[in-house]
Amino acid sequence: MASALTDKLSRLVKDLRGQGRITESNVTDMLREVRMALLEADVALPVVRDFIARVKEKALGQEVLGSLQPGQVLVSIVNRELAATMGEGVSDINLAAQPPAVILMAGLQGAGKTTTTAKLAKHLIEKRKKKVLTVSGDVYRPAAIEQLKTVTAQAGAEWFPSTPDQNPVDIGRAALDYAKKHFFDVLLVDTAGRLAIDEALMLEIKNLHAALNPVETLFVVDAMQGQDAVNTAKAFKEALPLTGIILTKTDGDSRGGAALSVRQITGAPIKFAGTSEKLDGLEVFDAERHAGRILGMGDIVALVEQVTAGVDIEAAKKLAEKVKSGGGFDLNDFLAQIQQMKQMGGLSSLMDKLPAAMAAKAGQVDMDKAEKDIKRKEGIIHSMTPLERRKPELIKATRKRRIAAGAGVHVQEVNRMLKEFEQMQEMMKRMKGGGMMKMMKRLGGMKGMPKMPF
Structure with a gap:
């Protein structure tokens, strides 16, 4: 996300932190670089001017000039003003209404409105424990309804x-009536994608808004x-x-200009x-955390949240009990660990939340190659019989050839996977005496991680 802007600003942050003395001259030089980076990122010119003016005013104030670490203070000002440009903190969804709370989804064609409607439904069900009904008012594209x-x-x-x-207004009224009678908490109304210049369609959505309030x-x-x-x-x-x-496709946005401009230009807060592309790929927008990502500071809170959401605590507890009781660590357990990694959203998704320096080191490894390797391991284990998974020691030359053929890989790859499994098995054996429990309890103490139930 916003990779080009992040690269430039994180380099500036690194240079600034080393500054022992801040003068008007080096502040001007720094702001020139920031200005160019923002304009290249397609940030709206009025937003750039306002941002630069605010940073300059604060950078030449006593807070920086009187500080023992002026470089650090200047970085925090840039971070704070970036967050202020995108909105203060979090602006979550408002459901303070007599149920059902109606949410109208508007936008251009191709913005990802229909998928985003489903993502929001999933978010409201899982995070807010709401009963959600969706309806499509896009009568111009039958495929959109389906x-x-x-x-x-x-x-x-x-x-x-x-x-x-x-008629879209009739659809909306019928859905609202149904939602009231069946005690839904939220009604999400997907509308036809329209161009801002299309007066007839804009009038239609205004009428829909007036009817549904x-x-x-x-x-x-x-x-x-x-x-x-x-x-x-x-x-x-x-x-x-x-x-x-709601900003969509932020994972493909290398410039980051929209996120920085849209709040200030419209006055409407960015909420998500x-x-x-996955249905769980929707985050509540946090301006401060997003500013940290753009400055190359990463988003460790989001990283912990993503890992936590992907960890099956009950499964982890059962594995710990099994290893402790001497039940051993077999290929079924190894497969479960691989699948946990996939549930966390994949390596590239985790990488996006690492600070720039750590991500640069991790980036030396080909993430696509690493994810393909995970899928290959999964395929190899799926080609084994249930007995072979429980008793890996049975897998000799003939069985290896059969497994390799079934998975569509070379025998050497089966050997490599088994070697990795043996290394993990050895590590689990060392944890048999309660070491694994201690490790998991430490994880439970991490910020954002749930306490382990033992």
């Missing part, structure tokens, strides 16, 4: 049927559009009382960011 039906089922929400021959009107915008994203968000803000913005 797509919402499919992704809603995957998200674990309920879908209200609609057809292309219906939503508690939230969220503008879904593609972060990769950069300056265009800001302009369209501004046009929608003039037509609708937007209460928030889409971080991957």
Whole structure:
């Protein structure tokens, strides 16, 4: 995310931290570099001017000049002002309304609105424990109605049927009536993708808004559009009382300009960011943490949250008990550990949250290659019989050839995987005397990690 901007700003941060003395001259030089980096990242010019003016005013104040570590203080000012540009802290979704709380999803065609509707449904079900109903008012694309039906089922929400021959306002009213009668907490209304210049469609969404009186009107915008994203968000803000913005495709946005511009230009807070194509790839937007990522400081809190969400605590406890009681560590357990890594969102997703220096070191390893290697190991184990997984010592030459053929790999790769398994098995044996329990309890004490139930 915002890799080009992050590279430039993290280099500046490194240089600044080493500054023992801050003068007006080196502040001006630093701000020139920041200005160029922001403009190249497609940040709107008024936003750049305002940001530079605020940083300069504070950088030449007593807080920096009177500090024993002026470089460090200057970095914290840049970080603070970046966060302020994107909005203060977290602006979560507002559900303070008589149920069902209606959320209207607006946006351009191709912004990822329908998928984002399902992602938001999943977030509200899992994080806010809400009963969610979705409905599509996109009568111009029958495929959009079917797509919402499919992704809603995957998200674990309920879908209200609609057809292309219906009027969007009638669809919305019928869905709201159904949601009230069946005690839903939230109704998510997906609308047709429209161009800001399309007056007929803009009038339609205004009528839909008037009929449903939503508690939230969220503008879904593609972060990769950069300056265009800001302009369209501004046009929608003039037509609708937007209460928030969801930035999609931030994982593919190498510039980062939209995230920095959209809040200040529209006045509407960024509430969520889409971080991957998966249905769980939606994060509550935290301006301070996002600023840290852009400055190359990483987002360790998000990293811990992602790892925690992917760890099956009960499975980890059972494995610890099994190893402690002398049950051994077999290939089924090894497979479970591999699958836990996949549940955490993959290596590249974890890398995005590391500080720049650590990510640069980790980046020397080919992440795509590493993820393919994980899938290959999975395939090899799936080619084994249940007995072979329980008793790996049975796997000799003939069995290895059969397993390799079944997985579509060379025998050497089966040998390599078994060698890695043996190394992990040896490590587990050393933890047999309660060492694993102690390690897990230490994990439980980490910030953001749940306490272990033992």
